Amino acid sequence: MLNDAREVPDGTLLETDVCIIGGGAAGISMAREWAGSSLDVTLLESGGLASDPRTQALYRGRVFGRSYFRLDEARTRHFGGSTNCWHGMCRPLDPLDFEERAWVPGSGWPFGLAELRPHYERAQRVCGLAAFEYGAERWTLEGEPPIAFTDDAIESRVFQIAPRRFASLYGQALERARNVNVQLNANLIELEADADARRVERAQVATLAGGRFAVRARHFVLATGGIENARLLLASRGVRSAGLGNDFDLVGRHFMEHPHLVAGAWLPSSASIPIGFYRPRRAGEIHVAGLLTPSARVQREERILSFASFFSRAAELPDFEGRLTRFIAEMDGAPDPASRAVFFMNEVEQAPNPWSRVRLTEERDALGVPRVQLEWRLSPIDKRTLWQGQRLLARSLGRAGLGRLQVLLEEDEHSWPANLGGGRHHMGTTRMHVDPRHGVVDANCRVHGVANLHVAGSSVFPTSGSANPTLTLIALALRLADHLKRELR
Amino acid sequence: MKRGLDRRALLRGIGGAAALGSVGSGLLGLVGCGPSGDLETGLAACVADAEAARVVGAEVLVALGPSLPTAAELAQRLAGAARAEWEDRASTDRARLFEAVLAQHLADFDAGRLFGVRGWLLSQTEAQLCALVARRRPAEV
Numbered sequence: 300m301l302n303d304a305r306e307v308p309d310g311t312l313l314e315t316d317v318c319i320i321g322g323g324a325a326g327i328s329m330a331r332e333w334a335g336s337s338l339d340v341t342l343l344e345s346g347g348l349a350s351d352p353r354t355q356a357l358y359r360g361r362v363f364g365r366s367y368f369r370l371d372e373a374r375t376r377h378f379g380g381s382t383n384c385w386h387g388m389c390r391p392l393d394p395l396d397f398e399e400r401a402w403v404p405g406s407g408w409p410f411g412l413a414e415l416r417p418h419y420e421r422a423q424r425v426c427g428l429a430a431f432e433y434g435a436e437r438w439t440l441e442g443e444p445p446i447a448f449t450d451d452a453i454e455s456r457v458f459q460i461a462p463r464r465f466a467s468l469y470g471q472a473l474e475r476a477r478n479v480n481v482q483l484n485a486n487l488i489e490l491e492a493d494a495d496a497r498r499v500e501r502a503q504v505a506t507l508a509g510g511r512f513a514v515r516a517r518h519f520v521l522a523t524g525g526i527e528n529a530r531l532l533l534a535s536r537g538v539r540s541a542g543l544g545n546d547f548d549l550v551g552r553h554f555m556e557h558p559h560l561v562a563g564a565w566l567p568s569s570a571s572i573p574i575g576f577y578r579p580r581r582a583g584e585i586h587v588a589g590l591l592t593p594s595a596r597v598q599r600e601e602r603i604l605s606f607a608s609f610f611s612r613a614a615e616l617p618d619f620e621g622r623l624t625r626f627i628a629e630m631d632g633a634p635d636p637a638s639r640a641v642f643f644m645n646e647v648e649q650a651p652n653p654w655s656r657v658r659l660t661e662e663r664d665a666l667g668v669p670r671v672q673l674e675w676r677l678s679p680i681d682k683r684t685l686w687q688g689q690r691l692l693a694r695s696l697g698r699a700g701l702g703r704l705q706v707l708l709e710e711d712e713h714s715w716p717a718n719l720g721g722g723r724h725h726m727g728t729t730r731m732h733v734d735p736r737h738g739v740v741d742a743n744c745r746v747h748g749v750a751n752l753h754v755a756g757s758s759v760f761p762t763s764g765s766a767n768p769t770l771t772l773i774a775l776a777l778r779l780a781d782h783l784k785r786e787l788r
Numbered sequence: 789m790k791r792g793l794d795r796r797a798l799l800r801g802i803g804g805a806a807a808l809g810s811v812g813s814g815l816l817g818l819v820g821c822g823p824s825g826d827l828e829t830g831l832a833a834c835v836a837d838a839e840a841a842r843v844v845g846a847e848v849l850v851a852l853g854p855s856l857p858t859a860a861e862l863a864q865r866l867a868g869a870a871r872a873e874w875e876d877r878a879s880t881d882r883a884r885l886f887e888a889v890l891a892q893h894l895a896d897f898d899a900g901r902l903f904g905v906r907g908w909l910l911s912q913t914e915a916q917l918c919a920l921v922a923r924r925r926p927a928e929v
């Protein structure tokens with residue numbers, strides 16, 4: 300059922316088995332899991348079915364330090380969440396991303412890819428993607444092979460791309476489900492815990508029309524996105540002044556993005572080297588596009604993070620490059636020098652950094668919830684990964700006689716060029732760790748110390764890999780749904 | 789060996805490069821291969837498109853800084869410890885000199901010996917080769 304929270308009488312207490320807060324990729328994926336079951340599920344969604352400026356303004360916040368998107372432009376606050384505007388580029392994490400890496404402080408998930416694999420397969424279906432296959436072989440087209448490197452430093456993979464709008468895709472099914480009560484225009488303003496903060500008693504809800512009511516549930520799932528999940532825990536300070544689940548001052552810390560920037564141009568040695576594999580192209584119901592990423596071996600040896608380089612644009616060659624291409628065509632044995640350079644967009648893993656963080660400010664939004672300040676901080680290893688990654692790519696291309704790479708970066712560990720951006724991927728602020736001193740949630744995404752509070756979304760990622768986050772966060776949300784189903788049996 | 793040599797066949801003889809497919813297969817003017825002249829001349833003769841190499845080489849020289857090396861010095865740097873052998877090849881069989889240059893060029897990429905020119909990462913060998921061409925008078929190339 301889709302309901303309008305503005306019609307719920309003031310002071311009402313709704314009772315439910317599972318209360319999901321946030322109707323975006325994570326919340327909708329979870330709610331679907333219970334549609335038609337015997338359990339009673341309430342989904343609280345801040346927005347309505349369409350965008351509304353007053354609701355969107357609840358996302359405003361301050362950006363401190365490194366420049367970033369305006370916070371109310373970095374995500375979408377209505378039913379469907381940021382899937383209303385996402386690009387649908389999907390890729391799972393790699394096996395190494397889950398491991399504890401000695402050169403990446405704070406790395407290591409409580410489980411490996413094998414644990415998540417069946418949930419990834421389900422997440423593929425939720426996202427309307429093809430089979431769970433991301434290797435280059437599966438997606439190679441006749442005459443458009445991936446780059447034929449002669450070493451194993453850099454590997455080709457693909458994105459599967461399907462920018463499905465979750466609200467239109469699943470809204471009707473949720474509307475039909477009698478046991479799922481979707482409350483639109485319902486804003487969580489605080490989670491109220493019992494006296495020793497071991498259980499959440501109620502979710503306090505407000506509407507922009509002035510209404511207030513509460514929800515009592517056996518289990519609560521916070522699924523409001525990578526920044527809001529932290530904001531709402533920090534703002535739930537009725538019992539603990541530091542906020543819920545924040546006994547070790549971890550909530551909001553370790554904010555991670557995927558730094559995005561064009562950092563290199565590839566000058567192929569031959570005009571006939573095909574690059575179609577790396578351009579987005581149709582493949583049945585979806586699109587795919589190739590990408591380049593460092594192998595696990597090279598990440599270990601070079602002590603770098605992961606990154607993904609993908610096609611950005613091709614450009615005519617200026618004068619100097621015109622000569623250079625003639626020379627390298629000779630060196631590489633190509634009869635037909637290329638006439639264009641190919642620019643790569645790089646999407647880089649960011650190492651967990653406790654000083655990269657989301658915190659509350661004194662300022663409040665229209666519903667009285669403290670606004671956030673985002674302080675996005677990068678670490679030397681992030682920059683080194685980008686720089687070293689470009690060198691590795693240059694070496695592999697040169698070694699294979701496939702051309703040369705231009706690196707558009709300073710070779711240092713601190714400076715970042717002005718074209719640095721993010722992917723609007725908000726991760727890490729309620730990180731997962733088996734030990735409450737190192738993580739906000741446990742391996743089942745339950746907030747440490749709070750028996751019935753769980754978090755769904757990329758805020759639980761301990762590390763980010765270089766893959767766009769949504770497929771992984773949906774896989775985790777489905778795994779969490781399974782866990783709660785068992786708990787509620 | 790003559791200009792127009794099948795360089796794929798030639799490359800098959802280069803250690804470590806056998807698997808490389810077409811790398812270097814169109815490289816070099818390989819002008820005359822008889823016993824003709826010194827190392828510097830032999831190296832310069834490795835480049836067919838001297839005009840392109842000269843433009844790239846001018847930038848390499850800028851990147852190398854104020855102490856402008858002569859073409860002969862660059863030839864020596866290129867050959868390094870293999871100088872005697874390269875000189876021998878230069879005077880007896882330039883195709884084999886080219887083999888050595890190409891093998892060193894590929895080994896540079898393996899070992900990460902790169903040289904940045906306007907941000908383009910070249911192998912040190914090819915960068916020095918271009919610089920050498922740029923340091924010679926056009927008629928000499």
Ligand SMILES: Cc1cc2nc3c(=O)[nH]c(=O)nc-3n(C[C@H](O)[C@H](O)[C@H](O)COP(=O)(O)OP(=O)(O)OC[C@H]3O[C@@H](n4cnc5c(N)ncnc54)[C@H](O)[C@@H]3O)c2cc1C
Pocket residue numbers: 320321322323324325326343344345346372373374375376377378379380381382384385386387388389485486487488522523524525527531722723724725755756757767768769770772
């Ligand atoms: C322009 C853009 C492009 C993107 N492209 C990609 C891409 O190609 N690939 C990829 O993997 N990811 C991409 N992303 C990121 C992707 O959209 C997010 O990872 C994903 O939507 C996160 O899902 P979520 O459910 O955690 O949060 P969201 O989808 O943001 O959903 C959160 C929901 O919670 C609701 N909410 C917030 N606060 C409250 C509250 N207090 N009470 C009740 N409800 C609340 C919101 O209204 C929203 O519906 C992109 C994002 C943007 C903005």
